Amino acid sequence: MINLLIENVEPDIRSEPISETLTRMTKYAEEHFETEEQLLAQHAYPELLSHKEEHAVFCKKTAAFCLDTMRYKTSVPEEILLYLNDWWTNHILTIDMRYSSFFKERNIT
Numbered sequence: 001m002i003n004l005l006i007e008n009v010e011p012d013i014r015s016e017p018i019s020e021t022l023t024r025m026t027k028y029a030e031e032h033f034e035t036e037e038q039l040l041a042q043h044a045y046p047e048l049l050s051h052k053e054e055h056a057v058f059c060k061k062t063a064a065f066c067l068d069t070m071r072y073k074t075s076v077p078e079e080i081l082l083y084l085n086d087w088w089t090n091h092i093l094t095i096d097m098r099y100s101s102f103f104k105e106r107n108i109t
Contacts, residue, residue: 018069018076018077018080019066019069019070022062022065022066022069022080023066025062026059026062026063029055029058029059029062030059033052033055033058033059036051036055037051037052037055040099043103043106043108045099045102046102047098047099051095051099054091054095058087058091061083065079065080065083
Protein backbone atom coordinates (compact mmCIF):
# COMPACT_ATOMS: atom_id res chain seq x y z
CA MET A 1 0.00 0.00 0.00
CA ILE A 2 2.87 2.35 0.68
CA ASN A 3 4.06 1.67 -2.88
CA LEU A 4 0.64 2.75 -4.18
CA LEU A 5 0.99 6.03 -2.31
CA ILE A 6 4.46 6.55 -3.76
CA GLU A 7 3.09 5.98 -7.26
CA ASN A 8 0.45 8.66 -6.67
CA VAL A 9 2.85 11.36 -5.50
CA GLU A 10 2.91 13.53 -8.60
CA PRO A 11 2.71 17.29 -9.15
CA ASP A 12 -0.82 17.19 -10.60
CA ILE A 13 -2.21 14.62 -8.18
CA ARG A 14 -5.80 13.49 -8.13
CA SER A 15 -6.92 12.74 -4.60
CA GLU A 16 -9.12 9.75 -5.40
CA PRO A 17 -6.38 7.10 -5.71
CA ILE A 18 -4.62 8.38 -2.60
CA SER A 19 -7.78 8.56 -0.50
CA GLU A 20 -8.78 5.06 -1.67
CA THR A 21 -5.36 3.72 -0.71
CA LEU A 22 -5.53 5.50 2.65
CA THR A 23 -8.98 4.07 3.29
CA ARG A 24 -7.73 0.54 2.58
CA MET A 25 -4.61 1.12 4.64
CA THR A 26 -6.66 2.43 7.58
CA LYS A 27 -9.05 -0.52 7.41
CA TYR A 28 -6.16 -2.99 7.29
CA ALA A 29 -4.39 -1.20 10.15
CA GLU A 30 -7.51 -1.24 12.34
CA GLU A 31 -7.95 -4.99 11.77
CA HIS A 32 -4.25 -5.63 12.40
CA PHE A 33 -4.22 -3.45 15.51
CA GLU A 34 -7.26 -5.22 16.94
CA THR A 35 -5.63 -8.63 16.48
CA GLU A 36 -2.30 -7.42 17.85
CA GLU A 37 -3.91 -5.75 20.87
CA GLN A 38 -5.90 -8.91 21.68
CA LEU A 39 -2.69 -10.93 21.59
CA LEU A 40 -0.89 -8.43 23.81
CA ALA A 41 -3.80 -8.41 26.28
CA GLN A 42 -3.95 -12.20 26.31
CA HIS A 43 -0.33 -12.32 27.44
CA ALA A 44 -0.56 -9.39 29.88
CA TYR A 45 1.90 -7.24 27.95
CA PRO A 46 2.86 -4.44 30.39
CA GLU A 47 2.99 -1.70 27.71
CA LEU A 48 -0.42 -2.55 26.21
CA LEU A 49 -2.07 0.76 27.08
CA SER A 50 0.63 2.92 25.51
CA HIS A 51 0.73 0.57 22.51
CA LYS A 52 -3.02 1.01 22.00
CA GLU A 53 -2.60 4.78 22.25
CA GLU A 54 0.02 4.66 19.47
CA HIS A 55 -2.43 2.73 17.29
CA ALA A 56 -5.20 5.24 17.98
CA VAL A 57 -2.93 8.13 16.97
CA PHE A 58 -2.04 6.31 13.73
CA CYS A 59 -5.72 5.78 12.87
CA LYS A 60 -6.58 9.42 13.60
CA LYS A 61 -3.64 10.65 11.56
CA THR A 62 -4.48 8.49 8.53
CA ALA A 63 -8.13 9.58 8.74
CA ALA A 64 -6.97 13.21 8.73
CA PHE A 65 -4.74 12.54 5.71
CA CYS A 66 -7.69 10.99 3.92
CA LEU A 67 -9.84 14.07 4.55
CA ASP A 68 -7.02 16.35 3.42
CA THR A 69 -6.53 14.45 0.16
CA MET A 70 -10.26 14.74 -0.52
CA ARG A 71 -9.79 18.50 -0.24
CA TYR A 72 -6.97 18.37 -2.87
CA LYS A 73 -4.18 19.52 -0.60
CA THR A 74 -1.21 18.78 -2.82
CA SER A 75 1.34 18.67 0.01
CA VAL A 76 -0.41 15.78 1.69
CA PRO A 77 1.17 12.85 -0.23
CA GLU A 78 4.65 13.90 0.84
CA GLU A 79 3.40 14.37 4.41
CA ILE A 80 1.86 10.89 4.31
CA LEU A 81 5.08 9.30 3.13
CA LEU A 82 7.09 11.11 5.80
CA TYR A 83 4.62 10.01 8.46
CA LEU A 84 4.65 6.39 7.27
CA ASN A 85 8.44 6.38 7.23
CA ASP A 86 8.43 7.69 10.78
CA TRP A 87 5.81 5.07 11.78
CA TRP A 88 7.92 2.31 10.25
CA THR A 89 11.07 3.45 12.05
CA ASN A 90 9.64 4.43 15.41
CA HIS A 91 6.72 2.07 15.83
CA ILE A 92 7.31 -1.08 13.83
CA LEU A 93 11.09 -1.31 14.15
CA THR A 94 11.26 -0.03 17.73
CA ILE A 95 8.03 -0.30 19.72
CA ASP A 96 6.78 -3.52 18.11
CA MET A 97 10.18 -5.08 18.70
CA ARG A 98 9.65 -4.59 22.44
CA TYR A 99 6.71 -6.95 22.51
CA SER A 100 8.59 -9.30 20.23
CA SER A 101 11.35 -9.47 22.85
CA PHE A 102 8.73 -9.82 25.61
CA PHE A 103 7.23 -12.82 23.79
CA LYS A 104 10.61 -14.42 23.08
CA GLU A 105 11.65 -14.15 26.74
CA ARG A 106 8.48 -16.03 27.68
CA ASN A 107 8.61 -18.55 24.81
CA ILE A 108 5.34 -17.24 23.41
CA THR A 109 4.90 -18.11 19.74
